[in-house]
Amino acid sequence: xxxxxxxxxxxxxxxxxxxxxxxxxxxxxxxxxxxxxxxxxxxxxxxxxxxxxxxxxxxxxxxxxxxxxxxxxxxxxxxxxxxxxxxxxxxxxxxxxxxxxxxxxxxxxxxxxxxxxxxxxxxxxxxxxxxxxxxxxx
Numbered sequence: 001x002x003x004x005x006x007x008x009x010x011x012x013x014x015x016x017x018x019x020x021x022x023x024x025x026x027x028x029x030x031x032x033x034x035x036x037x038x039x040x041x042x043x044x045x046x047x048x049x050x051x052x053x054x055x056x057x058x059x060x061x062x063x064x065x066x067x068x069x070x071x072x073x074x075x076x077x078x079x080x081x082x083x084x085x086x087x088x089x090x091x092x093x094x095x096x097x098x099x100x101x102x103x104x105x106x107x108x109x110x111x112x113x114x115x116x117x118x119x120x121x122x123x124x125x126x127x128x129x130x131x132x133x134x135x136x137x138x
């Protein structure tokens with residue numbers, strides 16, 4: 001990895017944009033679920049979908065807080081990338097599982113690939129917040 005790319009991957013600007021995009025997508029996906037999918041999804045699939053939206057929103061706001069904490073020098077190296085990967089794995093596996101249940105069937109082989117991504121993503125989310133706890137310098 002080049003020095004420029006390595007510096008960019010740790011930049012507040014990149015993760016500020018990712019956090020804003022995550023919040024924007026959560027709003028769009030929440031509205032999509034509430035309006036377009038409400039007649040297609042059962043309560044179970046809608047609950048899975050809404051959990052993805054909720055955790056994406058909360059953790060995207062968390063990513064925004066990581067950027068702010070770094071800018072005001074409370075933490076030096078926040079776990080930006082770990083939280084971002086956790087959001088992607090956790091929330092997007094939930095969206096995919098809900099869609100797969102409805103459009104491909106709950107026993108489709110794709111679901112067997114998606115199901116492990118949810119706890120892995122959730123573990124990355126927890127680990128990100130634990131790391132942040134130990135990186136705070138006040």
